[in-house]
Amino acid sequence: MAMPDKKLVLPLLVPAAVIFAAAAILWQWPQMTPRSTEIRALMVLLPVLPFALFVLVAATGLRYGNAGLLLSALALALCYAFVGSPGPDLLKGHPAKSAALLLLPLNIGVFSTLMRRRLKTAVGIGCLLALIFQAVGVLWLSGRLASSVDASVSRIVSGAAPDLGATLEAAGGALASTFSVSGGTISVAAAICFAAVALFLLVRFFLRRNALTAGLAGALAAAFLSGSGEASAMAPTVYYTAAGLILAAAGIESSFTLAYTDELTGLPGRRRLNEELINLGKRYSLAMIDVDHFKKFNDRYGHDAGDQVLQMIGKKLAGLGGGGRAFRYGGEEFTAVFPGKEVDEALPYLERYRRQVAANGFVVRGKQRKKSGPESRKAPPNRKKAVQVTVSIGLAGLKKGVTDPVRVLKLADQALYRAKNAGRNRIRTDEGGD
Numbered sequence: 001m002a003m004p005d006k007k008l009v010l011p012l013l014v015p016a017a018v019i020f021a022a023a024a025i026l027w028q029w030p031q032m033t034p035r036s037t038e039i040r041a042l043m044v045l046l047p048v049l050p051f052a053l054f055v056l057v058a059a060t061g062l063r064y065g066n067a068g069l070l071l072s073a074l075a076l077a078l079c080y081a082f083v084g085s086p087g088p089d090l091l092k093g094h095p096a097k098s099a100a101l102l103l104l105p106l107n108i109g110v111f112s113t114l115m116r117r118r119l120k121t122a123v124g125i126g127c128l129l130a131l132i133f134q135a136v137g138v139l140w141l142s143g144r145l146a147s148s149v150d151a152s153v154s155r156i157v158s159g160a161a162p163d164l165g166a167t168l169e170a171a172g173g174a175l176a177s178t179f180s181v182s183g184g185t186i187s188v189a190a191a192i193c194f195a196a197v198a199l200f201l202l203v204r205f206f207l208r209r210n211a212l213t214a215g216l217a218g219a220l221a222a223a224f225l226s227g228s229g230e231a232s233a234m235a236p237t238v239y240y241t242a243a244g245l246i247l248a249a250a251g252i253e254s255s256f257t258l259a260y261t262d263e264l265t266g267l268p269g270r271r272r273l274n275e276e277l278i279n280l281g282k283r284y285s286l287a288m289i290d291v292d293h294f295k296k297f298n299d300r301y302g303h304d305a306g307d308q309v310l311q312m313i314g315k316k317l318a319g320l321g322g323g324g325r326a327f328r329y330g331g332e333e334f335t336a337v338f339p340g341k342e343v344d345e346a347l348p349y350l351e352r353y354r355r356q357v358a359a360n361g362f363v364v365r366g367k368q369r370k371k372s373g374p375e376s377r378k379a380p381p382n383r384k385k386a387v388q389v390t391v392s393i394g395l396a397g398l399k400k401g402v403t404d405p406v407r408v409l410k411l412a413d414q415a416l417y418r419a420k421n422a423g424r425n426r427i428r429t430d431e432g433g434d
Contacts, residue, residue: 007266011211013254015218015246021222022222022242029234047237050080053244060251064258067124069251070115071131072216076247077191078135079223080240096141098187103134105197105220112201112216127343134231172352179289186224194224211257214287219243260416261430264307265314273327276337285397286409287324287336288416289317292390294332301364309362309389316356322349335409343397350393350427358425362389392419396430 026293054077061070082100101155110127117124186194201217204210226239260272268276291297291313298306317326317334324346327335365387392418396408411430419428 007209008206010417011205011209011214011250012218014222014249014253015215016251017178018242019218019222019225019239020245020346022238023225026238026376029238033354046241047232048243050237050240051077053241053248054080057244057247057251060248064255065118066115066212067117067119067121067127068111069212069247070119071111071114071124071127072108072219073129073244073247073402075104075111076223076243078131079104080236082135082138083236094139096189099141100138101186101190101223102193103138104223105193107134108133108199108216108220112213113294115210115212117229119233123261130365131327160310162282177338190225198224211253212250215247215253218246218250222246262314265311267318267328267334269316269328270330273335273337276325276327277409279384280339280405282403282406283340283342284405285338285341285343285395286405287346287350287396288394288409288411288412289313289334289336289337289350289389290331290392290416290420291332292392292420295433297387297389305364312389313357313391316353320349320353322346324349335412343395347427347429350395353425354391354425358388358390361386363387390425392416392424393427394419394429395427401429 054073058070058073058077061067061073068076080099083097114123114127119125119128198217198220202212202222205213205217220241220243222243226236260268262269291309294309296304297309314326314328317336320326320336322345323338323341325337325339327337329335336346336350338349394412394414396411396415398408402408402411415428415430419426422428
């Protein structure tokens with residue numbers, strides 16, 4: 001039976017586990033609070049914990065130039081301050097609370113598309129200003145700022161738009177239409193927005209397998225479950241803490257992926273390979289794998305087609321078998337590590353892989369890259385063509401006097417060059433055999 005894809009399961013499992021833990025804590029809270037002196041002592045600090053987590057996540061987003069992560073953390077922090085944090089109620093009445101909860105998923109949905117943008121861009125600054133404007137608008141709707149508006153301005157607005165008051169009242173009534181969530185209440189309009197944006201985030205995650213997108217969906221679910229906090233005073237604090245933890249975990253996972261995973265092929269990169277070599281035991285073999293005539297392929301069909309070839313090579317290497325672990329070494333070169341296996345034990349898996357690549361071929365789609373010269377005028381555009389793609393492999397293992405993995409890798413590289421000089425599409429070992 002095929003193992004589940006960790007890139008698909010883990011980013012969804014972590015938010016689910018954190019939310020489940022938050023629900024379990026709330027379920028046991030009435031029993032824990034009276035019996036635990038430590039919990040009672042922490043009650044003073046617990047309400048500020050979500051803020052601390054959101055500030056940490058926002059700082060991470062700022063440090064890594066991720067405007068989407070930064071703005072999402074700010075949006076969650078503002079919503080928690082408005083409708084969740086214990087203490088003086090910042091909002092008066094359901095319309096203002098519902099407006100804050102209505103804006104949160106909409107903001108998260110927009111900010112999820114800014115994961116590759118920096119804050120110091122027109123879009124990033126515009127979103128930040130929009131977030132500030134929304135905060136001021138929600139405060140005004142609550143009545144805190146409305147009292148400071150000059151009466152003459154109100155009369156001018158009323159004269160210019162006599163039906164404005166009735167329109168606002170109708171809008172407030174729509175926002176105030178609520179139903180119960182985990183003992184609290186949330187407006188129907190806000191619930192619809194939460195559901196729609198959560199579905200949007202999940203679709204994006206399944207298409208792109210981005211841990212941050214799954215984290216945003218989990219944080220949004222936690223904010224939704226917090227309700228209005230009417231049934232349990234600690235529900236908003238616990239669930240928004242869960243949202244902060246989910247975002248922090250997603251940020252860590254995303255940073256790890258950026259540092260250790262090759263974006264094009266999805267395989268671990270050179271940095272991860274170096275760590276793997278350091279931690280190898282006393283029995284292993286290493287292989288260097290190179291795509292044959294890759295430069296000529298790029299020159300003829302274009303770099304987009306070349307990238308597709310590398311993706312195909314990487315995808316097949318991920319299922320190498322025999323305990324082999326594949327890495328993107330650089331360019332068109334890959335490395336396979338076989339812990340606990342001698343050269344003769346790893347050889348059959350590499351040979352099977354080489355034959356699969358050669359047998360499947362590659363279909364070139366789309367327009368060919370334009371070239372100058374008479375040859376380009378003869379090549380028909382938009383023509384699908386099946387071409388054979390092959391790999392050459394060099395394999396080496398430990399032997400007398402050579403125990404350093406770096407030296408073993410050099411022996412594998414030398415064997416790779418012998419495979420190429422022998423005609424390509426073949427395997428050579430450090431001992432010169434097939």
